[in-house]
Amino acid sequence: xxxxxxxxVPRQERSQLRFETVxxxxxxxFGDNGYEAVSxxxxxxxxxxxxxxxxxxxxxxxxxxxxxWLRYSQTVQQELGGDLMRFVENGRLEGGEQLIDRMVDLIxxxxxxxxxxxxxxxxxxxxxxxxxxxxxxxxxxxxxxxxAIMTIRPTADRDRMQGLSLMLTESASAITKLTLALxxxxxxxxxxxxxxxMKVLYKATIEAFAKG
Numbered sequence: 001x002x003x004x005x006x007x008x009v010p011r012q013e014r015s016q017l018r019f020e021t022v023x024x025x026x027x028x029x030f031g032d033n034g035y036e037a038v039s040x041x042x043x044x045x046x047x048x049x050x051x052x053x054x055x056x057x058x059x060x061x062x063x064x065x066x067x068x069w070l071r072y073s074q075t076v077q078q079e080l081g082g083d084l085m086r087f088v089e090n091g092r093l094e095g096g097e098q099l100i101d102r103m104v105d106l107i108x109x110x111x112x113x114x115x116x117x118x119x120x121x122x123x124x125x126x127x128x129x130x131x132x133x134x135x136x137x138x139x140x141x142x143x144x145x146x147x148a149i150m151t152i153r154p155t156a157d158r159d160r161m162q163g164l165s166l167m168l169t170e171s172a173s174a175i176t177k178l179t180l181a182l183x184x185x186x187x188x189x190x191x192x193x194x195x196x197x198m199k200v201l202y203k204a205t206i207e208a209f210a211k212g
Contacts (some may be wrong), residue, residue, distance in 0.1 A: 023071075031116035032115075062123070149165070171198055
């Protein structure tokens with residue numbers, strides 16, 4: 001499933017180098033010119049690779065977007081997974097506020113790492129297959145957060161914690177995406193407000209659980 005979008009998975013060092021070149025050049029071109037304006041032929045020309053070699057790995061331009069999205073998704077899951085391990089080791093639900101800071105900062109930094117992400121998210125939103133995968137990824141992240149909370153407090157209401165986790169992960173992902181095209185000062189202000197709002201929601205839900 002991880003490689004279902006590829007025509008061929010690169011194995012040899014030379015093939016892997018070509019593959020990475022195509023991904024990196026595509027990111028740059030999508031960021032510079034927009035997804036729709038970039039052709040597979042232009043990607044091949046800029047990568048200095050025969051067009052046949054590009055199609056050898058990526059059957060469509062959309063397949064390149066999926067590869068970019070998968071890398072983004074895997075990075076978020078790995079980094080957030082490490083943060084959740086530390087959250088659980090700490091054993092205190094109050095540590096969730098630091099976790100929220102880290103989650104929002106992580107997603108913001110990754111999305112700002114390339115101007116192409118504005119184009120990538122637009123392509124995902126317009127493509128049913130990728131949109132479904134992206135939604136499932138959000139649900140998976142939410143389940144990771146739920147499991148961490150339930151590990152610390154096994155008596156918590158799972159349904160309530162699942163709802164909380166989904167609202168936190170979706171807010172962090174969706175709102176930071178919307179801020180990508182904003183001026184830096186405005187973006188930073190909204191990100192701070194986002195963190196504050198997420199912490200209020202988290203604290204209120206945890207307190208309500210404690211009273212209940």
